[in-house]
Amino acid sequence: MRTTIPHLSTVRNIGIMAHIDAGKTTTTERVLFYTGVSHRIGEVHDGAAVTDWMKQERDRGITITSAAVSCRWALDGVEHTINLIDTPGHVDFTIEVERCLRVLDGAVAVFDGVAGVEPQSETVWRQADRYGVPRLCFVNKLDRTGADLSRTVEMIAERLGALPLVVQLPVGAEGGFRGVIDLVAMEALLWPADAGLGEAPETVAVPAGLAAEAERARSRLLGAVAEHDEEFMETYLGGDEPTEAETHAAIRRLTLSSAATPVLCGTAFRNKGVQPLLDAIVRYLPSPLDVPPVEGRPADDGAPLAALAFKVMSDRHLGRLTFVRLYSGRLETGATVLNPLRGRKERIGKIYRMRANRREEIGAAGAGDIVAVMGLKQTTTGETLCDPAHPVVLDAMDFPAPVLEIAVEPRTRADRERLTHALGRLAEEDPSFQVRADPRSGQTIVGGMGELHLEIQIDRLREEFDVEANVGRPRVAYRETIRRTVEKVDFTWKKQSGGHGQYARVQITVEPITEGDATYEFVNRVTGGRVPREYVPAVDAGCQEAMRSGVLAGFEMTGVRVTLLDGDFHDVDSSEPAFKTAGSRAFREAVRRAGPVLLEPVMAVEVTTPDEYTGEVIGDIGARRGQVRAMGERRGARVVEALVPLAEMFGYVGDLRGLSSGRAAYTMLLDSYAEVPDGVARRIVAAG
16 A cells, blocks of 8 residues: 655645625635636626636625635645635525535635624534634735724634634725734735735835734734643743744644634735735645544545545536545546445546636546546435445535425426426535425425525526426425324234235334434334334335325424334235335324424524614514524624524515615524414414
8 A cells, every 4th residue: 555645735625614795705716816727806796706607606796506626826835736615605505515614624714804703604613613624714804994803803702712813913904904914924914005916915024113013912822822732832931932933833733623713814805915815724724634534544545445425516518527525545537436325336437626617637536635526327415435345434414404495387398307307406416405296286396595595596497407487485494393202103004906915014102302403213123023124114214204294284394203113014915115104104193193293494683783773673573473682782783683483584684674774784594493383383284
């Protein structure tokens, strides 16, 4: 087996994450320009950003789908490869952030220097925490009126629970922002007032008027590093002035362990601060070698293949592309790999290194690479690819259930088959976009994470797949669950129709799951072969099928544990389909007795409003069955935090505009599910 390839130490797999409009995509565009991937700047507001390549992204000026780009940056004479993914900031597309963080080694969190830490910033930060992704912060838009680095740093500490290591101070404020002071090297990097593209900063001494402030900030930085890094503490307390290399090394150690987070600043739109950000990405964020081995497989081209498919995309010219992160081994064109979850072998077609929607064909990829693969027919998001001789299953991804649904019907008979095909492709690309048939009406129902999410997908039906469809009004994707345990529900399924009949008997208990986040559990407690082992999975499958359509209004069920206690079979007439039917029928009967209730998605809503409209905003929240959780102040405005049922938030953007003369704004994201009040539930069931 070959040893680890040296070049892996010069690879950085990173994501750019932030709240919407914090400047994520603009920062990415500058990175692409300075690293030579693009030769002109594509602006988000002009609909020309390289990574926002979908028509829907260009039309709306937002990032919808994560875009992968490979680029190169040299530091201290060593060239590094940066595989960079620009992720969406809008809450409806959180799943894109989730699945990218699953395969990335590091991340850059971009903050608006005026707004500071915003709600979606908190969401993506928690996602990075969950996957243990080291990150650094870039406080952007310091040229804007009201921008304040110190306030944003305080919010990073208070709201995110992070230890910020401020490694730069701004030179100038708002419209007079000129550059940054590097607190490690103790020098200033200044750009011309109207810095053009490609202009490198001038390195000068720290301006005299900022020298005392810079010394205090440097002392705070070194003290914080020493407090959390023993190796650095010895040097620091020993009286020797730490070298730049020693300080960078200590900051890197703290970053890799997620004990602290370096904070840089600038204004990407004005081309100031991006080159030092690239240096920091290379200097502080991990290489594949710094990440613990996955399932015992080292980041080594000579190790057996272990890779994770994290995204599927339809390309008009190439067809189905699967984005893959390689953790170990090599992937070569024409090779046969195993998908252990499906028990199927797949053949690798072409392999591409991506430049957003442009691509470079390569013959092979190695450990640490992120590439797109053509030819995988079975593999989908969250599934493993591995060496057939050395099977391994990597941790899969969890995807949230939709909170909104709409009915979709083809306009013509000719559109029916194309609609089915197109919806299947969209659902394959986006696991948070789900398609199901309503068992009561027979309609096709599509579900997503919000109104914008569904609007985008319907738009793609027309634009990409040329399918015209009649679309219903959005409705809340309620859930159903049970209140109490029901024991020993016995059901026998018998059917005689000539020849072999159908026979299966099962006895089950259902109970609510009160611990953890599990939506469904199946426990087999049959003894003595009363239900043959080969039929037990069929009972499980029948119960899961019944979970998809609850007994109250046909909504998907959640939070139910099923225990198979007993049963009976016939040597001739019993079969898997018979036991599946028996399981489904027994489950539905048990649920009817178990106090079924409706659950509704409850949103965490944050409203920022001028003080004079606070009363109206709070009153309106109360009228929507909402509960105010907290009140605060930000930039001279009042901030109202509340929990409000999603069903009451339709049309809120217009209503809030009317309440506040257009001066208030809001954000919302899913917080939890709660039981629907009886009166409201009766109306929903009657309407269903």
